[in-house]
Structure formats: structure tokens, C-alpha cells
Amino acid sequence: MPGLRQWITFASLPAIVGCASQASSLRAQCLGGQRRVSVTDTIKITHLVTPRNDSDTSHPAEDRVAWFSPDHRRFALLLRHADLGQNTNRYTLLVFRTRNALVSSRPEAVIRMSSSSNRPAIRDIRWIKDGRTLLFIGEHPGTSPQIYSFDVRERRLERVTRAETPIVAFDASGDGRVIVFEAEPPAKNPLHRRAVRRHGFVVASEDLNAVVIAGDSEEAAASASDELFVQIGRAKPRRIPIEDDVWPVLPFSVAPNGRYAVIEAFARRVPGAWLPYRERVLHEFVAAHTETQQFSYVETYLLLDTQSGVVTSLVHAPKAWPHGGVVWIAGGHSLVVSNSYLPLTGAAGAEKELREIRPLLVEIELPSRRIVKIGSETAVATAWRPASQELILEAPDQDHGAPVSMAYQKRGRGWAQVAFTPDASRAALPVLEKTEGMNAPPEIWIADPATKHRRLLLNLNPQFARLCFGTEREITWTAAGGAVVHGGLYLPPGYRAGQRYPLVIQTHGFDPDQFWIDGPWSSAFAAQALAARNIVVLQTDYDGGGRSTPAEAPRQMAAFEGAIDWLDAQGIIDRNRVGIVGFSRTVYHVAYTLTHSHVHFACAVLADGFDGGYFQAIAAPYAAPESDAVNGGPPFGDTLRLWLQNSPAFSIAAVDAPIRLESYGLASVVGQWEWYSLLSQRNKPVDFILLPGATHLLVKPWDRAVSLGGAVDWFSFWLNGEEDDSPGKREQWRRWRRLRQLEEEEGRHPAPS
Numbered sequence: 047m048p049g050l051r052q053w054i055t056f057a058s059l060p061a062i063v064g065c066a067s068q069a070s071s072l073r074a075q076c077l078g079g080q081r082r083v084s085v086t087d088t089i090k091i092t093h094l095v096t097p098r099n100d101s102d103t104s105h106p107a108e109d110r111v112a113w114f115s116p117d118h119r120r121f122a123l124l125l126r127h128a129d130l131g132q133n134t135n136r137y138t139l140l141v142f143r144t145r146n147a148l149v150s151s152r153p154e155a156v157i158r159m160s161s162s163s164n165r166p167a168i169r170d171i172r173w174i175k176d177g178r179t180l181l182f183i184g185e186h187p188g189t190s191p192q193i194y195s196f197d198v199r200e201r202r203l204e205r206v207t208r209a210e211t212p213i214v215a216f217d218a219s220g221d222g223r224v225i226v227f228e229a230e231p232p233a234k235n236p237l238h239r240r241a242v243r244r245h246g247f248v249v250a251s252e253d254l255n256a257v258v259i260a261g262d263s264e265e266a267a268a269s270a271s272d273e274l275f276v277q278i279g280r281a282k283p284r285r286i287p288i289e290d291d292v293w294p295v296l297p298f299s300v301a302p303n304g305r306y307a308v309i310e311a312f313a314r315r316v317p318g319a320w321l322p323y324r325e326r327v328l329h330e331f332v333a334a335h336t337e338t339q340q341f342s343y344v345e346t347y348l349l350l351d352t353q354s355g356v357v358t359s360l361v362h363a364p365k366a367w368p369h370g371g372v373v374w375i376a377g378g379h380s381l382v383v384s385n386s387y388l389p390l391t392g393a394a395g396a397e398k399e400l401r402e403i404r405p406l407l408v409e410i411e412l413p414s415r416r417i418v419k420i421g422s423e424t425a426v427a428t429a430w431r432p433a434s435q436e437l438i439l440e441a442p443d444q445d446h447g448a449p450v451s452m453a454y455q456k457r458g459r460g461w462a463q464v465a466f467t468p469d470a471s472r473a474a475l476p477v478l479e480k481t482e483g484m485n486a487p488p489e490i491w492i493a494d495p496a497t498k499h500r501r502l503l504l505n506l507n508p509q510f511a512r513l514c515f516g517t518e519r520e521i522t523w524t525a526a527g528g529a530v531v532h533g534g535l536y537l538p539p540g541y542r543a544g545q546r547y548p549l550v551i552q553t554h555g556f557d558p559d560q561f562w563i564d565g566p567w568s569s570a571f572a573a574q575a576l577a578a579r580n581i582v583v584l585q586t587d588y589d590g591g592g593r594s595t596p597a598e599a600p601r602q603m604a605a606f607e608g609a610i611d612w613l614d615a616q617g618i619i620d621r622n623r624v625g626i627v628g629f630s631r632t633v634y635h636v637a638y639t640l641t642h643s644h645v646h647f648a649c650a651v652l653a654d655g656f657d658g659g660y661f662q663a664i665a666a667p668y669a670a671p672e673s674d675a676v677n678g679g680p681p682f683g684d685t686l687r688l689w690l691q692n693s694p695a696f697s698i699a700a701v702d703a704p705i706r707l708e709s710y711g712l713a714s715v716v717g718q719w720e721w722y723s724l725l726s727q728r729n730k731p732v733d734f735i736l737l738p739g740a741t742h743l744l745v746k747p748w749d750r751a752v753s754l755g756g757a758v759d760w761f762s763f764w765l766n767g768e769e770d771d772s773p774g775k776r777e778q779w780r781r782w783r784r785l786r787q788l789e790e791e792e793g794r795h796p797a798p799s
Contacts, residue, residue, distance in 0.1 A: 133162065301378030
């Protein structure tokens with residue numbers, strides 16, 4: 047097929063293959079020829095794209111690094127690298143023979159694709175049971191994402207689907223013949239219809255976000271529920287009518303025999319019979335849902351019959367928030383689902399109470415839908431061993447350590463718990479491992495279990511040898527109220543003990559086993575680039591304590607305040623030069639802190655998130671229960687006084703820090719507007735940046751450059767009084783100098799010297 051050949055390379059290998067290992071830890075002192083980390087360095091690093099989240103320790107280590115073929119004779123690694131010049135992300139898929147990888151870093155095949163959209167160029171990788179063919183979603187600039195197959199032995203890449211709109215997710219039967227996929231709906235502009243021009247647009251069930259983006263066909267399509275299709279062989283795909291909302295973030299699974307698929311979806315119709323389920327947030331979302339509502343956050347399992355194309359409810363009950371945990375058994379004639387509530391109809395006494403309180407682990411026989419309860423523990427099904435008829439599960443450890451492995455054996459039509467034993471078939475296989483740490487960049491190693499010989503397979507970022515990094519170290523402090531908090535402290539290169547530095551607090555989590563050049567997410571965080579500007583950066587832990595209650599934000603505020611007090615007492619920071627950044631959920635924590643804390647902050651960044659405010663609650667009624675939960679009730683009647691006390695926007699007069707707001711996508715502007723409007727009305731320094739085509743987790747290199755570069759400049763400007771002479775930033779500096787003049791006129795505090 048024309049154009050496909052340029053995406054496949056067999057002879058030339060990435061520069062990372064076979065390079066020497068990084069030092070055990072990065073140097074914090076700049077040596078000759080080294081320079082400090084920049085925002086560009088941050089964006090252009092090579093990332094390993096993993097099959098599962100690295101923090102998910104419920105699976106063997108190699109399954110969190112690579113995609114292994116069913117016979118384990120091959121594995122695939124996926125790498126991502128940003129091209130700032132072209133504003134694209136380049137993806138490289140490396141396929142190795144497992145045994146050969148023990149002695150050579152040369153892959154058997156290499157596939158390269160690039161994406162100019164917010165979607166990955168290669169994703170949803172699947173091996174089919176022949177062990178030589180890969181299926182995946184692929185795209186290239188100017189093309190719509192489609193499903194491709196790649197025969198490793200014959201080195202043949204073929205397009206399997208010809209969907210009219212971008213394919214966003216898929217799964218397939220064991221032989222790859224039956225494919226179920228989701229695709230974006232056709233782009234439509236409801237405001238350009240003749241009837242609308244004549245009679246106007248009737249706002250019925252839409253929230254304000256939907257109305258705002260109604261005139262933008264591309265964003266409206268991306269924000270709408272996806273369409274569902276079934277394709278058998280190379281026949282034309284058949285669209286499956288579905289009432290509920292399906293999204294790429296909600297997984298689905300096709301049975302090995304291809305007859306059925308289980309789909310997680312947001313329920314459009316939320317029955318009143320679901321009100322007795324007692325999990326608080328679920329109960330509130332069920333109670334708040336109305337028949338006219340366009341969307342709900344209540345999830346449920348659906349069953350698709352791929353032959354008839356009929357979609358029905360799997361268990362006629364909601365599911366819990368955790369995703370996944372669906373395992374097919376008996377070749378697809380039965381399945382196990384985790385985290386599903388069971389119907390209350392017909393249940394009584396202790397059984398009914400159990401079903402109201404918690405989701406359960408059950409087997410569902412098909413097509414009868416007979417439900418067999420396996421257990422009531424909070425365990426997640428991960429694998430099926432057909433030879434021993436054993437179901438493997440992982441349960442969270444009570445001490446928050448590695449999950450505990452469990453096993454149940456199917457006996458007739460029932461189940462019995464048995465002792466868990468490791469999979470013997472894996473014992474002789476080479477072990478693939480991703481190693482990294484706070485100051486050790488990720489590398490891929492492979493080891494022979496028999497000889498214990500271990501060798502470096504991939505050094506992902508050899509260019510780090512030319513950079514000097516700030517040292518990160520783990521610290522612990524006590525928050526007000528006595529809670530012990532952990533975080534990662536980035537010290538600038540050449541850090542001098544006794545010198546007091548400005549501080550930026552980055553929120554939303556800390557992991558001492560991860561190398562974060564930026565932070566836990568791709569948006570807003572730029573830890574090493576800030577350290578390079580002689581700013582100490584603290585990446586704070588996020589324990590989730592009190593989540594969705596009025597205690598949530600005060601708990602996080604106490605952690606921030608405790609960190610500032612501790613770092614000040616250690617002589618590390620200048621507490622008069624402290625900035626803070628919130629993203630997504632932690633926008634709320636930062637907003638609350640800025641309006642309720644006794645600590646003075648010199649500046650802040652609030653990037654694309656939930657703020658616990660009144661305007662967000664009325665703009666998106668389906669999400670209002672979350673705003674009500676953190677503020678103590680709805681914003682009227684007896685609980686209005688709680689909003690006046692708790693909601694950050696009602697206390698915005700207390701804000702004395704220059705604020706930078708970031709919105710990703712047109713609909714996001716609505717969520718940030720309350721703060722922008724109120725601060726502007728009070729003539730307080732506020733900078734508002736909209737990235738129109740961005741997603742919540744920033745993907746495009748130019749979007750990341752605006753967010754990360756803007757944050758580094760913002761904190762450098764307000765904390766250090768620094769500007770650079772980049773020609774493209776002249777308007778930015780002029781704008782910010784006017785904001786500084788506003789601040790100085792009010793006499794809050796002088797500009798940094």
C-alpha cells in the first residue's frame with residue numbers, strides 16, 4: 047500500500063539501542079561540556095510506553111514493560127519521542143526475539159509512525175494467538191487512525207479497517223478475526239443547521255461546556271460518546287446501536303472465541319432502583335441524575351453479542367469506579383468480572399445488605415447470565431489458567447505494599463480458594479525489567495533466569511550524559527494535625543547549603559521509584575527545568591485522605607503549610623518567595639490554600655482542573671455532586687453558608703498572589719472562568735492561557751512547550767525577577783510587567799531584587 051513502506055524500517059535502528067548505561071545516579075554538578083536542563087530537554091526525552099501503568103504491581107514485571115506474544119517467543123517495546131520542530135510525536139515499535147535479546151540489542155523488526163494529533167501514533171497493541179502477528183491502532187499525519195496488522199515473520203504491514211472517523215479503541219478475538227472497535231462520531235456543527243438558523247438552538251439536556259463547543263465540529267465530536275462497531279474478517283464494519291456512552295478511557299474486552307464482548311459504559315438511564323447502593327459518591331451521582339441529563343458518571347457493564355449486534359445490560363447493576371478486572375474463561379463461554387455490584391431485586395437479608403455495601407467478584411455464564419459469586423473480597427481478576435482451571439487474582443495489601451496474589455479453582459459450577467503458586471511456564475523465560483529511580487533515568491534490562499546473566503537492552507536517553515540535573519531526595523515532614531507527609535525535593539545543580547532559595551510546590555503525587563524530569567503528569571509540571579533556574583522544587587505526596595468531603599482541601603493545605611515550615615526551619619528556602627502549581631484535581635487544593643491559608647504565596651499556576659467553585663457546579667450539572675460533596679452540601683438552603691466558608695471562589699478577595707490560569711480545549715475555559723473574571727474585576731494580576739486544541743493531559747509538543755515553558759518563566763519572573771531576551775517572549779514580558787505594576791500599586795509586596 048502506498049505510504050506504508052516509509053513507516054517500517056528493518057535495517058536502521060534507533061540511536062538508543064546498544065548505548066552504554068547511565069551512571070547509577072545523575073550528577074548534580076555541571077562538568078565540562080554539560081549544561082542545565084531546559085524545557086526543550088524535558089519535552090524531547092524518549093519515553094517507554096508501557097502496556098500497563100508502572101505502579102500496577104499486580105502483574106509480572108515483564109508484562110509492565112513489553113507486549114509478549116502468547117508463546118513468549120517474541121516481545122514488543124514501544125517508545126515515544128517528541129519532534130518539536132514538526133509538532134509531532136514519533137512512535138517506534140521494536141519487536142525482539144526473546145532468546146536473541148539475551149545477547150543482542152538488535153530487534154527483529156522496527157515500525158515507526160508519527161502523530162500530529164493528540165492521539166498516539168501506535169497504541170492498543172495486541173498479539174493474536176499465532177504468535178507472529180500484531181494488531182494495533184496506527185496513524186500518521188494527515189491520516190485517520192485505523193487498525194493495522196503486522197506479520198513479523200513476513201514483515202508485512204496491512205490496514206485492517208477503513209473506518210470513516212478516527213478509531214479510538216479496539217479489542218479482538220484470539221485469532222484476530224472478530225474485531226470490536228470504537229470510533230469518534232462524525233463531526234457535526236449543530237449551530238449551522240438550517241432549522242437552527244431559522245428557529246434557534248434549543249438548549250435542553252446540554253451542559254454549558256457542550257453549548258460552548260457546539261460550534262466547533264472537531265471538539266464537539268471528540269467530546270461526544272463514541273460509536274461502536276463490529277468487523278468480522280475483512281467485511282464492512284457494522285455499527286452497533288448503543289444507548290449508553292462509551293469512551294476510550296472505559297475498557298472493553300472481546301471473548302477469545304469472538305462471540306461476545308464486555309463493555310464498560312456510562313449509563314444514560316440511571317434507575318431509581320440503584321439508589322440503595324451505599325457507596326457515598328455512587329449514591330450521590332445516582333440521586334442527582336435526572337431523565338433530561340445528557341450524561342452521567344454512573345458506570346455499568348454491558349454485553350455485546352457480536353453475531354446479532356445486540357447490546358444488553360450484563361448484570362442490571364452499576365459497577366465500581368476501578369476499571370478492568372474482566373477475565374474470560376472456558377474459551378469465552380463464561381467470564382469473571384471484578385468490581386460489579388449485583389442486582390438487589392430478589393435478594394433479601396444479609397445477602398441484600400452485602401450487595402448494597404460492596405461490589406463483588408462473580409462468574410457470569412453465557413448466554414444464560416447465571417451469576418456465580420466467587421468472593422466478596424476486594425480482589426481483581428488478572429488471569430485464567432485453563433490447564434489447572436485456576437483464576438488468578440490480586441488483592442490490595444493491607445499495609446499498602448505489593449498486592450497479594452490469590453487463586454480460586456473452578457470445580458464443576460462452583461469455586462474454591464486454593465493456594466497460589468507462580469506460573470511455572472514463566473520460570474525459564476528471560477526477565478525483562480525497567481529500572482529507574484529518583485535520580486536514575488529509565489533503562490531496559492534483560493536477564494537469563496538460569497545463568498542470572500543480566501545485560502542492558504536499551505538506554506532510552508543517552509543524551510542525558512550532556513546534561514547536569516538537580517538532585518532529588520526524599521523528605522518527610524509533619525503537617526498540621528500530625529499527618530506524616532512524603533515528597534521529593536529537587537535541589538538546583540550546585541546547591542549550596544545555607545543559601546536560601548525560592549520554592550515551587552508541585553502537587554498531585556510523589557513516587558520515590560520514578561524518574562520524573564517534569565512531574566507526575568505531562569501538564570504544567572517542570573521540576574528539573576525549574577531547578578535549573580535555581581529554584582528548589584517540592585513534589586508533594588497526594589494521599590487522597592478525606593477525598594470528596596469538606597476535609598479534603600484542608601488536609602492538603604496542611605501538608606503544603608507543613609512543608610514550607612519544615613524547609614524554612616532547615617534553612618533551605620526563602621519563605622517569602624514560594625510558588626505553587628495545581629493541575630486537575632489539585633487545582634482545588636491550591637485554590638483552597640490560596641484563599642484559606644495563613645501562608646503567603648508569591649505566585650501560583652492553576653492548570654485545567656476542578657476548583658470546587660459555584661460556576662463549575664452550575665456549568666456541568668452532572669458533576670455538581672462532587673462540588674456539593676467537598677463544600678458540605680448544595681449551594682442553597684441550609685448548606686449555602688458552608689459554600690461561603692469552603693468554596694475557594696467565595697473567598698477570592700483573600701488571594702494576594704499573581705495567578706496564571708491554563709485551559710486545555712475550548713470547553714475548559716468555562717471551568718476556569720470564575721477565577722479569571724473575579725480576579726480581573728478586583729484588578730488583581732491574572733494571566734489566562736488557552737490552548738484550543740489541547741487535551742487534559744497535554745500531548746502535542748507545542749502545547750507542552752507553552753505550558754511548561756510558561757510555568758518556568760512565570761515562576762522565574764515572580765520569584766527571581768528574571769526575564770530572558772528571547773524575541774518570541776517580548777509580548778509576554780510586557781504583559782507580566784503590567785501585572786507586576788498592578789501588584790506594586792496595591793503594595794502587597796515589592797518586586798524581587
